[in-house]
Amino acid sequence: MTVERVIAQDIEASVREHQEHDAAGNSKFGFIVFLLSESVIFLSFFTGYIIYKTTTPDWYPLGVTGLETREPLINTMVLISSSFVIYVAERYLHDRKLWGFRLFLLATMIMGSYFLWGQAVEWRGLPFTHQSGLFGGTFYLLTGFHGLHVLTGVLLQLIMLVRSLIPGNYDNGYFGVEATSLFWHFVDVIWIVLYTLIYVWQ
Amino acid sequence: MTNLSLDPPISIVRGQPQPGAPDNWRRFFTFSTDHKVIGVQYIVTAFVFFLIGGILSMIMRGELITPEADLVDRTVYNALFTMHGSIMLFMWTFPVLVGLGNYLVPLMIGARDMAFPRLNAVSFWMIPVVGILMLASFLVPGGPSQSGWWAYPPVSLQNPTGNLINGQVLWILAVAISGVSSILGAVNFVTTIFRMRAPGMTWFRTPAFVWAVLAAQLIQLYGLPALTGGAVMLLLDLTLGTSFFAPERGGNPILYQHFFWFYSHPAVYVMVLPVFGIYSEILPVHARKPLFGYRVIAASSLLITVISAFVWVHHMFASATPGWMRMFFMVTTMLVAVPSGIKVFGWVATIWGGKIRFTTPMLFALGGISNWVFAGITGIFLGSVPIDIHVNNTYFVVGHFHYVLYGAIVMGIYAGIYHWFPKMTGRMYYEGLGKLHFALTYIGTALTFLPMHPAGLMGMPRRVASYDLEFAYWNVIASIGGFLLGLSTLPFLLNMVSSWIRGERVGNNPWRAYGLEWLTASPPSVENYEETPIVISGPYGYGGNKPLVEHAPNPDLTDFPESFTPQEQAS
Numbered sequence: 001m002t003v004e005r006v007i008a009q010d011i012e013a014s015v016r017e018h019q020e021h022d023a024a025g026n027s028k029f030g031f032i033v034f035l036l037s038e039s040v041i042f043l044s045f046f047t048g049y050i051i052y053k054t055t056t057p058d059w060y061p062l063g064v065t066g067l068e069t070r071e072p073l074i075n076t077m078v079l080i081s082s083s084f085v086i087y088v089a090e091r092y093l094h095d096r097k098l099w100g101f102r103l104f105l106l107a108t109m110i111m112g113s114y115f116l117w118g119q120a121v122e123w124r125g126l127p128f129t130h131q132s133g134l135f136g137g138t139f140y141l142l143t144g145f146h147g148l149h150v151l152t153g154v155l156l157q158l159i160m161l162v163r164s165l166i167p168g169n170y171d172n173g174y175f176g177v178e179a180t181s182l183f184w185h186f187v188d189v190i191w192i193v194l195y196t197l198i199y200v201w202q
Numbered sequence: 203m204t205n206l207s208l209d210p211p212i213s214i215v216r217g218q219p220q221p222g223a224p225d226n227w228r229r230f231f232t233f234s235t236d237h238k239v240i241g242v243q244y245i246v247t248a249f250v251f252f253l254i255g256g257i258l259s260m261i262m263r264g265e266l267i268t269p270e271a272d273l274v275d276r277t278v279y280n281a282l283f284t285m286h287g288s289i290m291l292f293m294w295t296f297p298v299l300v301g302l303g304n305y306l307v308p309l310m311i312g313a314r315d316m317a318f319p320r321l322n323a324v325s326f327w328m329i330p331v332v333g334i335l336m337l338a339s340f341l342v343p344g345g346p347s348q349s350g351w352w353a354y355p356p357v358s359l360q361n362p363t364g365n366l367i368n369g370q371v372l373w374i375l376a377v378a379i380s381g382v383s384s385i386l387g388a389v390n391f392v393t394t395i396f397r398m399r400a401p402g403m404t405w406f407r408t409p410a411f412v413w414a415v416l417a418a419q420l421i422q423l424y425g426l427p428a429l430t431g432g433a434v435m436l437l438l439d440l441t442l443g444t445s446f447f448a449p450e451r452g453g454n455p456i457l458y459q460h461f462f463w464f465y466s467h468p469a470v471y472v473m474v475l476p477v478f479g480i481y482s483e484i485l486p487v488h489a490r491k492p493l494f495g496y497r498v499i500a501a502s503s504l505l506i507t508v509i510s511a512f513v514w515v516h517h518m519f520a521s522a523t524p525g526w527m528r529m530f531f532m533v534t535t536m537l538v539a540v541p542s543g544i545k546v547f548g549w550v551a552t553i554w555g556g557k558i559r560f561t562t563p564m565l566f567a568l569g570g571i572s573n574w575v576f577a578g579i580t581g582i583f584l585g586s587v588p589i590d591i592h593v594n595n596t597y598f599v600v601g602h603f604h605y606v607l608y609g610a611i612v613m614g615i616y617a618g619i620y621h622w623f624p625k626m627t628g629r630m631y632y633e634g635l636g637k638l639h640f641a642l643t644y645i646g647t648a649l650t651f652l653p654m655h656p657a658g659l660m661g662m663p664r665r666v667a668s669y670d671l672e673f674a675y676w677n678v679i680a681s682i683g684g685f686l687l688g689l690s691t692l693p694f695l696l697n698m699v700s701s702w703i704r705g706e707r708v709g710n711n712p713w714r715a716y717g718l719e720w721l722t723a724s725p726p727s728v729e730n731y732e733e734t735p736i737v738i739s740g741p742y743g744y745g746g747n748k749p750l751v752e753h754a755p756n757p758d759l760t761d762f763p764e765s766f767t768p769q770e771q772a773s
Contacts, residue, residue, distance in 0.1 A: 041427040
């Protein structure tokens with residue numbers, strides 16, 4: 001066992017520590033890459049919607065003149081504000097204030113659930129189905145696929161909330177919360193595009 | 203100097219394998235998170251499906267040996283070519299290349315594992331599920347999907363049995379799961395390559411194979427979601443009665459073709475880019491010369507990633523495509539040949555004046571490159587609108603893409619498996635059997651796929667169980683070649699199994715190759731390197747005297763070539 005070998009092993013130990021510290025960075029990088037890829041699915045749906053809408057002669061099925069925009073607008077406001085609320089929650093966690101974190105995360109969940117509920121009420125009151133031509137199909141596809149993402153986001157928030165009850169769970173980093181929050185912002189941005197395409201552009 | 207008593211402080215293996223995990227061959231049947239185990243799992247599983255897909259193709263060639271449809275029923279024939287294509291692409295070519303990448307990328311960049319080892323294992327274990335779904339479709343009423351590997355509507359929306367669970371639905375589910383697996387794998391590869399390269403390994407010190415894998419996986423990330431989107435819409439049309447692609451309900455079937463080819467043309471590059479990487483790694487080793495134009499070859503991979511996103515409509519020249527689109531995509535298709543040409547030029551210049559050893563991997567690499575040049579030329583034919591309109595959906599197309607997939611890609615995969623076999627097992631394959639395998643494969647490829655070109659130019663349509671008598675001559679030759687290709691897998695199987703069990707032990711670096719993967723034991727230990735290698739020069743230092751790394755990453759191993767300490771330089 002030479003001195004050089006021991007020094008090399010010392011260096012090795014510090015390199016490894018550095019690598020393990022990097023693991024959280026890797027996760028964040030990987031998650032962002034995943035979200036970028038995920039956004040392409042929405043992008044292809046949006047492209048399909050635009051092509052359908054600009055090329056179909058009778059866009060609305062018989063008896064439908066357009067979509068009601070008032071309730072969806074309220075829903076939109078709730079969803080967009082919830083992005084700020086989850087940001088506040090994340091700041092509380094950053095400052096190690098767990099109760100503030102829990103409170104604001106719960107608020108985000110309530111706002112997300114309100115959005116889903118509003119969506120369900122809107123779906124039930126609509127005079128057309130997913131079989132009502134391309135208009136019906138794309139409407140339910142886009143809102144439904146986005147709704148699934150909102151549901152996933154709320155479930156992720158629930159997991160993060162439960163995990164905050166485990167003592168010391170977030171002491172050594174909270175990548176899960178960061179990812180949940182990032183996902184929520186993503187769902188939000190997608191909704192803004194979706195709302196513009198479906199409700200504003202009628 | 204109290205530190206001197208620390209012996210051995212680093213030998214605690216962290217993370218994996220889990221305590222109690224088997225250390226022998228049984229580890230290949232566990233949920234291991236070691237990238238090397240997962241790599242072998244991918245390669246072996248994929249090869250099993252390669253054999254299954256090959257048997258399907260031999261039944262088809264048996265059918266086509268006579269002009270009449272006599273061996274199998276026409277609907278069975280439809281199912282056969284559909285499942286042959288789907289299995290060969292989704293269950294063999296993609297997974298086997300992911301497997302090679304899994305095994306080699308962390309070793310080549312000096313990492314201990316992939317960035318997300320557990321995710322890696324999850325991605326792999328989806329592959330058997332996909333395979334079971336694909337094969338299960340043979341058992342459902344009505345049999346497997348009959349709409350071809352591209353599942354164009356309205357054919358794919360017919361559902362003649364009327365059941366909810368039919369071959370087409372199972373096919374879509376299988377493709378969707380395979381897509382999820384590929385996306386997770388791509389996230390893993392991209393993160394690993396971006397963030398886990400060893401200290402000192404700058405982008406232009408990264409091996410060309412790693413560049414190629416990165417380029418391929420970036421395509422997965424931007425392309426695959428489009429196919430997933432299209433597949434979801436197809437599934438809804440098929441099960442819930444929406445009308446996205448159903449023309450009789452006002453839908454637009456052409457849009458599906460756009461979704462499909464937006465991914466599935468770049469997907470060809472997902473498959474061929476890692477093979478380009480394999481060629482770029484093998485030629486320098488066996489010609490004892492640095493890779494010519496390494497930086498350009500590396501960067502041209504990314505150029506392919508970008509250009510291949512803008513060529514997909516060349517599959518749709520005959521799909522009522524407007525003239526401006528035809529012109530635009532014809533030009534981009536010609537353009538994508540440029541980076542491929544750069545690579546071929548680099549490879550030829552690499553072996554030019556080299557000290558070539560005609561080992562099995564080298565033979566496969568050279569054979570594969572020659573086939574690739576041929577396939578590239580017929581590809582340019584097909585990329586030009588007038589010829590494509592003429593030979594669209596004929597055997598000319600079939601011959602072209604089989605030259606790409608078998609001639610270039612499968613040969614490249616074989617080259618890679620032979621080249622890194624001593625790394626994976628510590629033993630050498632049998633050279634004689636390897637050369638026999640090469641001869642059978644090369645002759646078989648030419649016999650099977652060359653005759654498809656004249657048959658196609660004469661006008662023989664693809665995807666038919668019976669044909670005009672005038673095509674019989676070429677079809678008989680192709681069928682004989684097809685059976686020869688089936689035969690060619692036997693020496694390979696024999697070689698791999700027997701040399702893994704009792705091949706000659708050849709030490710850690712039998713090729714005397716440069717590269718981080720050769721600076722560790724063969725087979726590598728669980729975390730690859732005892733010490734993180736610190737890279738101080740670029741790859742492919744053949745004929746030079748620059749060491750690759752600052753110190754040996756495994757100090758106990760001594761049988762390495764000239765590549766790690768300044769004192770032991772090559773003469």
